[in-house]
Amino acid sequence: xxxxxxxxxxxxxxxxxxxxxxxxxxxxxxxxxxxxxxxxxxxxxxxxxxxxxxxxxxxxxxxxxxxxxxxxxxxxxxxxxxxxxxxxxxxxxxxxxxxxxxxxxxxxxxxxxxxxxxxxxxxxxxxxxxxxxxxxxxxxxxxxxxxxxxxxxxxxxxxxxxxxxxxxxxxxxxxxxxxxxxxxxxxxxxxxxxxxxxxxxxxxxxxxxxxxxxxxxxxxxxxxxxxxxxxxxxxxxxxxxxxxxxxxxxxxxxxxxxxxxxxxxxxxxxxxxxxxxxxxxxxxxxxxxxxxxxxxxxxxxxxxxxxxxxxxxxxxxxxxxxxxxxxxxxxxxxxxxxxxxxxxxxxxxxxxxxxxxxxxxxxxxxxxxxxxxxxxxxxxxxxxxxxxxxxxxxxxxxxxxxxxxxxxxxxxxxxxxxxxxxxxxxxxx
Amino acid sequence: xxxxxxxxxxxxxxxxxxxxxxxxxxxxxxxxxxxxxxxxxxxxxxxxxxxxxxxxxxxxxxxxxxxxxxxxxxxxxxxxxxxxxxxxxxxxxxxxxxxxxxxxxxxxxxxxxxxxxxxxxxxxxxxxxxxxxxxxxxxxxxxxxxxxxxxxxxxxxxxxxxxxxxxxxxxxxxxxxxxxxxxxxxxxxxxxxxxxxxxxxxxxxxxxxxxxxxxxxxxxxxxxxxxxxxxxxxxxxxxxxxxxxxxxxxxxxxxxxxxxxxxxxxxx
Numbered sequence: 001x002x003x004x005x006x007x008x009x010x011x012x013x014x015x016x017x018x019x020x021x022x023x024x025x026x027x028x029x030x031x032x033x034x035x036x037x038x039x040x041x042x043x044x045x046x047x048x049x050x051x052x053x054x055x056x057x058x059x060x061x062x063x064x065x066x067x068x069x070x071x072x073x074x075x076x077x078x079x080x081x082x083x084x085x086x087x088x089x090x091x092x093x094x095x096x097x098x099x100x101x102x103x104x105x106x107x108x109x110x111x112x113x114x115x116x117x118x119x120x121x122x123x124x125x126x127x128x129x130x131x132x133x134x135x136x137x138x139x140x141x142x143x144x145x146x147x148x149x150x151x152x153x154x155x156x157x158x159x160x161x162x163x164x165x166x167x168x169x170x171x172x173x174x175x176x177x178x179x180x181x182x183x184x185x186x187x188x189x190x191x192x193x194x195x196x197x198x199x200x201x202x203x204x205x206x207x208x209x210x211x212x213x214x215x216x217x218x219x220x221x222x223x224x225x226x227x228x229x230x231x232x233x234x235x236x237x238x239x240x241x242x243x244x245x246x247x248x249x250x251x252x253x254x255x256x257x258x259x260x261x262x263x264x265x266x267x268x269x270x271x272x273x274x275x276x277x278x279x280x281x282x283x284x285x286x287x288x289x290x291x292x293x294x295x296x297x298x299x300x301x302x303x304x305x306x307x308x309x310x311x312x313x314x315x316x317x318x319x320x321x322x323x324x325x326x327x328x329x330x331x332x333x334x335x336x337x338x339x340x341x342x343x344x345x346x347x348x349x350x351x352x353x354x355x356x357x358x359x360x361x362x363x364x365x366x367x368x369x370x371x372x373x374x375x376x377x378x379x380x381x382x383x384x385x386x387x388x389x390x391x392x393x394x395x396x397x398x399x400x401x402x403x404x405x406x407x408x409x410x411x412x413x414x415x416x417x418x419x420x421x422x423x424x425x426x427x428x429x
Numbered sequence: 430x431x432x433x434x435x436x437x438x439x440x441x442x443x444x445x446x447x448x449x450x451x452x453x454x455x456x457x458x459x460x461x462x463x464x465x466x467x468x469x470x471x472x473x474x475x476x477x478x479x480x481x482x483x484x485x486x487x488x489x490x491x492x493x494x495x496x497x498x499x500x501x502x503x504x505x506x507x508x509x510x511x512x513x514x515x516x517x518x519x520x521x522x523x524x525x526x527x528x529x530x531x532x533x534x535x536x537x538x539x540x541x542x543x544x545x546x547x548x549x550x551x552x553x554x555x556x557x558x559x560x561x562x563x564x565x566x567x568x569x570x571x572x573x574x575x576x577x578x579x580x581x582x583x584x585x586x587x588x589x590x591x592x593x594x595x596x597x598x599x600x601x602x603x604x605x606x607x608x609x610x611x612x613x614x615x616x617x618x619x620x621x622x623x624x625x626x627x628x629x630x631x632x633x634x635x636x637x638x639x640x641x642x643x644x645x646x647x648x649x650x651x652x653x654x655x656x657x658x659x660x661x662x663x664x665x666x667x668x669x670x671x672x673x674x675x676x677x678x679x680x681x682x683x684x685x686x687x688x689x690x691x692x693x694x695x696x697x
Contacts, residue, residue, distance in 0.1 A: 002602065014592070014593065048475075049474060049595070050594070050595035050684060051597075066597065070598075070599075075600065075603050076603040076604045222607070223603060223608075244445065250442060253470040253611060
């Protein structure tokens with residue numbers, strides 16, 4: 001008897017508390033935890049017994065979140081951190097140091113791109129960015145010092161579907177793990193470990209939480225990658241002076257990455273998640289399957305409606321559900337439940353039309369986020385990318401009239417009415 | 430620590446304490462024997478305590494498992510002989526034994542065959558005989574991932590299927606699934622077939638002279654407390670510790686209760 005996805009979404013990791021029997025997950029807002037006696041204290045510090053010492057390292061509420069996402073992803077465990085960016089940082093710094101190299105998809109969230117392109121080189125870690133669809137480019141970018149492949153399940157902004165089976169197979173041929181940002185898809189739509197990915201992270205701020213209330217992140221380990229056999233990861237397979245010369249792959253055959261990430265990364269970098277935020281994310285995850293199904297259902301209706309406007313006020317709709325999308329066939333294979341409720345379409349009228357469209361909307365909220373229960377919209381050419389010329393925008397895969405939607409859970413007809421208001425305004429620009 | 434046993438490279442986890450064949454404390458050696466399709470890492474918490482409290486801990490990966498070379502041995506008797514060879518290789522005459530599931534059968538066989546070499550024996554999740562359902566044996570031969578899923582479904586208590594791990598952030602069902610997937614092809618079936626075929630009679634357990642402790646999970650569906658009690662009754666003076674709420678994967682589900690029972694038995 002093992003439980004299925006929807007049941008795990010509600011229950012995994014949480015047994016009712018033994019003292020009061022609280023059914024909801026209690027928020028253990030305590031920096032530290034009292035030792036039972038001197039022996040137990042020593043045993044906790046020396047990893048002879050499990051438990052909590054200090055909430056920067058672990059916390060009972062956070063631990064429930066960690067188990068729950070690991071259960072949903074099919075991993076061996078997880079670590080909850082302060083944000084999706086902190087999750088990416090923790091994954092990278094656990095695996096490598098100065099002199100290392102990453103091969104990454106060039107279709108990345110801007111924050112991830114900034115970390116890899118500008119910040120990590122200052123600490124001696126370089127990244128080569130490749131077209132995620134070009135397997136030869138991934139291969140050609142590998143260097144002796146490469147330690148990681150990294151991509152997003154659905155790339156930004158074109159929703160490129162990462163071919164996880166082929167990219168991970170190539171990574172494994174070279175003794176490298178594949179890290180995947182699964183924020184847009186969640187395990188409801190795609191379980192990257194089933195297709196060969198080795199590590200997954202989420203900005204839990206988005207669909208996992210679902211309510212646009214808290215910032216948080218999680219990194220999940222599949223437990224399948226053999227760090228010893230690869231021979232490229234002394235942080236996991238050689239004695240670590242910073243923790244009693246522990247060899248993490250000997251301590252745990254399948255969870256060495258998580259041991260080091262917690263015992264070093266959380267301990268020293270300290271990007272821990274507040275238990276209050278962990279509670280909010282858990283509340284969201286309870287309804288993840290229901291919300292994702294509705295997100296996808298609403299999105300299909302909006303994609304269908306916008307597609308009827310092509311040649312009128314709309315130039316193109318970019319969604320993997322559409323046969324016109326370059327990854328349509330791959331999406332059918334990897335994302336059978338649907339691919340995303342975040343997508344873009346291009347207005348015929350360019351920048352001016354984009355501004356008019358946004359200003360006419362009443363239900364969609366104009367802001368820089370995705371994955372909220374409420375529908376969200378942004379016009380990159382007048383906000384996130386406003387400094388770029390039209391030519392530079394096109395080079396980045398963004399049209400001056402590109403609108404990005406994050407479709408929420410409202411009545412789909414209200415959303416279609418809202419889009420029609422925007423399209424009518426755009427037509428007059 | 431990596432040593433040669435019968436000419437084959439054998440990995441021994443030593444509880445996080447540096448050990449060489451020269452620093453083995455031959456008076457205070459405990460050998461931890463893992464179960465089918467497992468490796469030493471099922472013992473991490475318990476072994477670390479003993480290694481840091483004055484004992485020499487040897488938690489081998491059995492032949493063909495984990496980091497140890499060779500092929501899996503085909504019978505419990507062969508495994509018990511191999512344990513004797515391992516102790517010989519380190520010059521250890523007498524040892525305390527701790528075994529889980531298949532490993533508990535190996536400990537039983539060792540204690541009955543080599544009573545003079547057995548100081549104490551702790552049998553965790555045990556039964557005798559240890560029949561394996563034909564559907565599981567077949568799956569272990571024909572479809573190892575399916576067999577691993579079946580084991581996971583049967584090895585954990587009702588609450589263990591939900592989680593709430595003592596060790597923060599680790600999902601036990603996922604851990605066990607991946608650990609089983611790490612073993613090389615053929616190990617799964619060899620191990621389960623060895624358990625299934627082990628034919629020592631309950632009556633013959635009267636040959637065991639060492640003090641014995643059985644540790645049983647109250648919700649163990651694979652080796653129930655009821656069958657463990659029959660083993661207890663057959664071993665002169667054997668004690669039993671029942672761990673409330675645990676299934677068959679006792680060291681994972683209730684690590685502290687198992688450790689406390691082992692401390693009370695082996696270290697007090």
